[in-house]
Amino acid sequence: MSPLLWPMLAGGLVGLGLYLFVRAWMRPRPGVATVVARIDAGSRSMQTHTLSEFDTSFAEMSARGRSVMTALADRLEVVAARRGWEMRRHRADLTILNRSVGAMLATKIASGLIMLLAAPLVWGALRLGGLEVGPSVPLALGLLLALGGFFLPDLSLRSEADKRRREFRRTVGIFLDLVAMNLAGGRGLPEALLAASSVSDHWSVVRIRQTLANARLFGTTPWEALGRLGKDIGLEELESLSGALLLAADDGAKIRASLTARATTMRRKELSEAEGDEGERSQSMLVAQMLLVVSFLVYLAYPALMALMSEQAM
Template sequence: MIWILLAGAIAGTGVWLLIGRSPAFGATAASELARLDAERRRGLPRPVAADEGESRSLKLGTRVATALADRGIELPIGIRSDLAVMNRSVESHLGNTLIVAIVGAFAPALALAPLMLMGYVSPVLPMWLAIVGALGGAAIGQLQLRSEANDRRRDFRHVVSAFLDLVSMNLAGGRGVPEGLSAAAGVSQGWGMVRLRETIENARLQGITPWSALGRLGDEMKVEELRDLAAALALVAEDGAKVRDSLTARAASMRQRELADSETRAQERSQSMLVAQLLLAAGFLVFLIYPALAGIVGL
């Protein structure tokens, strides 16, 4: 059985290499144009690897991303928006996911190696556990990315609410929309304000309006409030509408919504703590009642 599985793995690797090297399955003009458009629309600085391990992960992810782009395969929108919030590149995410999957695949075999050598465990079991471990490692990486992105997106909404107030005050002071956006984004060195400031500066260099760039950033990060801000600022610039009071009202409503979300999370955590306390109380009652029940039943 081991030799059959090994021969199948070698044959499958050969088929995969044959398909990957075949010109018929290579990049097409449409896939290359799609890849170039995706890189142009992304417009985000790629993180620099801090050490040799991150460099290898980035190189591995670059190869995987290139192979997927050659075949016209893109990551789901949810994952791409989470990566945009975390300011991570697709290549680094794919490299980290692949490394975690490889570690999860080899971990069961290493853990059960002594038992296999003693003959207590069949070699087939670690192979099945390797598949489960690889899938589990990749799933854990995605769940961790989603959790971190949700927390960071929540913090970014706080920044957007403050940004709305600052833009409103700059408009009230007689500044224009571009000058008000630049001045509002330059009051802090937090990551959210820095992200807004870089977006506005890149819009100036690219020759597009700053509110269009902010709306694009809101689409990438899935932040509804930023898209609403871009629409309101476009209304100011194009139709001459006075929406200073509207921006202030939007900021107040965002703060109320954030306060309601915080109260909801606090209630959920209180309920989870209550359930934990009930479980502890139930376990303590079982500990007290068990000797009497054991004496009655005769255990």
């Protein structure tokens, strides 16, 4: 194998990365189809993809880093619209976190670059430690780390989205109780929904309130807007609530008792899930304690075993 192969391959990969980065950073000229798609996406976003103060894509960065990442996210948003990258697998997770496709792509690229730059540092530390590591190791290690860093935000996105859904599910249970109380006070169903969503400034309640307000502006029914919101964020409880409210509006069903029963069922389900999580944590703690005990016993018995083995050897 030629000794120039690895440097040439590394230079080609670096050049390809720089070319893709420059192409993403340059402002592309959107076509007619792209503009129409962005207008259509904006129209849909005004109905369900409402924003709140919890859009924390780059909140932990400095002002300079946040501006750079925001600009990169805007460029990637246009590129994704032109290429038709919808990221359907992550669409519900991005929606519940109020993050755009461009912000997700910018995070993935930044994470991959950081992990790629960590490979030469690891290689240099190994060389300083006295280990003879060939020049091909940092390239292979850098590619593996960059690949892992590129997909690492996907795991973080899923974890944060699941936490938000659990929090949103608790809010829906409380929201149903408040709607039932407003119905008992003599209000109509649309007024009861809007009044129940106005009692708090929690991010999930704000999301529901904005959805109901936008439904009124666009002339759609509140239960249709709630059902679309539940579908967009991947929350089945909101979708089933939309069906129940639709029956109440069309057939005049006893919605108050139905909402109370639904809220009770959700609380019981949440309580059972919490008990299951606590049980898993208790088992994990038990296993950790057993490992500590076994390690301590091995520590105590090791000198005696070594002395016994030395006597038998003599």
